[in-house]
Amino acid sequence: MFQDLDIRYDNAWRRATPEADSVALIRQGDGILAALQEGQLAFPRFGQLPPAARALEWRYAFTLGDESYFLAQWDDAPLPVGYGFVSSKDYRNYGPKEAVFAAAVSESLHRWYGANRFCGRCGKPMEDSDTERARVCPDCGLTVYPKICPAVIVAVTDGDRLLLTKYQGRAFKRYALVAGFAEIGEPIEDTVRREVFEETGLRVKNLRYYKSQPWVFTDSLLFGFWCELEGSDRITLQKSELSEAGWYRRDEIPGDYSGISLTGEMIEGFRGGRGPKE
Numbered sequence: 001m002f003q004d005l006d007i008r009y010d011n012a013w014r015r016a017t018p019e020a021d022s023v024a025l026i027r028q029g030d031g032i033l034a035a036l037q038e039g040q041l042a043f044p045r046f047g048q049l050p051p052a053a054r055a056l057e058w059r060y061a062f063t064l065g066d067e068s069y070f071l072a073q074w075d076d077a078p079l080p081v082g083y084g085f086v087s088s089k090d091y092r093n094y095g096p097k098e099a100v101f102a103a104a105v106s107e108s109l110h111r112w113y114g115a116n117r118f119c120g121r122c123g124k125p126m127e128d129s130d131t132e133r134a135r136v137c138p139d140c141g142l143t144v145y146p147k148i149c150p151a152v153i154v155a156v157t158d159g160d161r162l163l164l165t166k167y168q169g170r171a172f173k174r175y176a177l178v179a180g181f182a183e184i185g186e187p188i189e190d191t192v193r194r195e196v197f198e199e200t201g202l203r204v205k206n207l208r209y210y211k212s213q214p215w216v217f218t219d220s221l222l223f224g225f226w227c228e229l230e231g232s233d234r235i236t237l238q239k240s241e242l243s244e245a246g247w248y249r250r251d252e253i254p255g256d257y258s259g260i261s262l263t264g265e266m267i268e269g270f271r272g273g274r275g276p277k278e
Ligand SMILES: [Zn+2]
Pocket: 119, 120, 121, 122, 123, 124, 137, 138, 139, 140, 141, 142
């Protein structure tokens, strides 16, 4: 999956200023400043940037391995030679995986900072907390933490069959599993049962938590569950959410799904013999 790195990811908050060899994550809209060479994504070092870029408002983002990454927004300035803005739709297809991960995390952080410039309660400008990754209103004290939305990915199985779906009205047209966001006050297991029933009319039992995936492209934290069909296998499609849903035997499962996602890992796992019991 896209977040499986061979090096350490340290995202503990600290106030810091970039140094010449710090990695510069510069955002513009949904793009990140990078050079592309032979399918590899490379970010500039802070010391390589023109003075106008070094004068931007920089924030410490995280450390990957031994490298410190800093984040800034660039609205209008000359670009370093050889660099351009690459959108998330494109950079997902490049390597190395550390760079794709850094770009995706910076996108989520950037979205969050941009959406929390002003207090949602009293309208005053917000400030960074000194002690944690949070935005704080100096006037009314409202504290806002990074936006992370819990959601489920559900592999509904019936013996040798897996339920596959396709989303309605989204750019992503490949096969997927049942998915949906948790509601306030809802245990995540109830999210599984509710989403499966809402989207397909099916009932499930024997839920087994598999693993999680931070899906930072949509500010989500995905919880993958295996479960078994209970009762009728007749699907009633929720057409506002899904364009199709159907049962596929292990040997019929199509290869057309996302290779970097928990969804893809679970579909491939089922094909290889995994499921609710193992
Ligand atoms: Zn306030």
